[in-house]
Amino acid sequence: MQQVTPLVLILIVINVGLFLIxxxxxxxxxxxxxxxYPDNPQYGIWQYVTSMFMHGSLPHLLxxxxxxxxxxxxxxxxxxxxxxxxxxxxxxxxxxxxxTLVNYFQFTASFDFLLNLGLANFEIKEILMTGSxxxxxxxxxxxxxxxxxxxxxxxxxxxxxxxxxxxVAYAIRYPNAxxxxxxxxxxxAAKFFVPALLLLDLFSGVxxxxxxxxxxxxxxxxxxxxxxxLLVFYWRNVRAN
Numbered sequence: 001m002q003q004v005t006p007l008v009l010i011l012i013v014i015n016v017g018l019f020l021i022x023x024x025x026x027x028x029x030x031x032x033x034x035x036x037y038p039d040n041p042q043y044g045i046w047q048y049v050t051s052m053f054m055h056g057s058l059p060h061l062l063x064x065x066x067x068x069x070x071x072x073x074x075x076x077x078x079x080x081x082x083x084x085x086x087x088x089x090x091x092x093x094x095x096x097x098x099x100t101l102v103n104y105f106q107f108t109a110s111f112d113f114l115l116n117l118g119l120a121n122f123e124i125k126e127i128l129m130t131g132s133x134x135x136x137x138x139x140x141x142x143x144x145x146x147x148x149x150x151x152x153x154x155x156x157x158x159x160x161x162x163x164x165x166x167x168v169a170y171a172i173r174y175p176n177a178x179x180x181x182x183x184x185x186x187x188x189a190a191k192f193f194v195p196a197l198l199l200l201d202l203f204s205g206v207x208x209x210x211x212x213x214x215x216x217x218x219x220x221x222x223x224x225x226x227x228x229x230l231l232v233f234y235w236r237n238v239r240a241n
Contacts, residue, residue: 002073003073005072006081007081007084007085008068008072011068012065014053015055018033018054019054019061030155032047033051034054034156035047035100035155035156036155037103038100038104039107039152042155048096051155051157051158052089052158055159064158064160067163067167068166071167072088072163074170075169075173087228087231088166090231091161091165091224091225091228092165096161096223098222098226099219099220102205106151107148117140127145160220160224161220161224162224163224164201168225168228169228169231170194171193171194172229174190176189176190198221202222
């Protein structure tokens with residue numbers, strides 16, 4: 001078994017502690033700490049950091065903390081705590097920013113589409129506030145409006161973006177380490193496992209079809225992976241030069 005490293009242990013304790021406070025007390029931390037769409041009144045710039053420590057369910061928490069323990073401890077051992085801490089937050093914050101950018105383009109495209117159909121600004125705002133609309137515009141699909149409403153209101157939580165950055169860094173550092181992919185009963189080398197996982201997230205993010213159900217921030221995963229890759233690539237080039 002992998003031995004947990006000091007910083008990884010601290011991060012796990014913070015995540016578990018906040019989950020217990022949110023789940024077992026009357027404090028509703030998500031309204032302050034989850035990451036909301038920037039136009040939402042509940043949005044705060046600090047949420048790019050705090051959302052990394054919030055989780056929506058026990059399985060969500062356990063999956064992320066297991067990944068942090070398994071792969072984060074290995075990286076902290078070779079990088080040291082300070083470098084790993086910088087990497088972890090950079091990947092997590094980067095994931096949140098990229099997730100926000102993707103949502104921004106999708107949201108504004110839907111907003112412009114509604115304007116082009118003939119809806120007035122106040123009617124669009126009514127949809128955002130109430131989630132209801134008058135079925136009188138041809139070409140107006142309920143599924144699109146549901147996604148439009150969800151983008152505005154549904155917050156993002158979880159350490160997954162940072163964990164995906166950690167996964168990419170681990171695969172670069174230990175490409176031949178054997179890992180298990182869900183539903184495949186044999187080990188796969190990290191250099192194949194991680195790209196397969198990223199392709200699955202890309203497919204789910206683009207098509208909306210997910211093997212693991214809805215409510216997953218696939219582009220946050222991909223954003224954390226991208227930032228993790230760029231950081232490792234930069235550090236390797238700096239050392240080489």
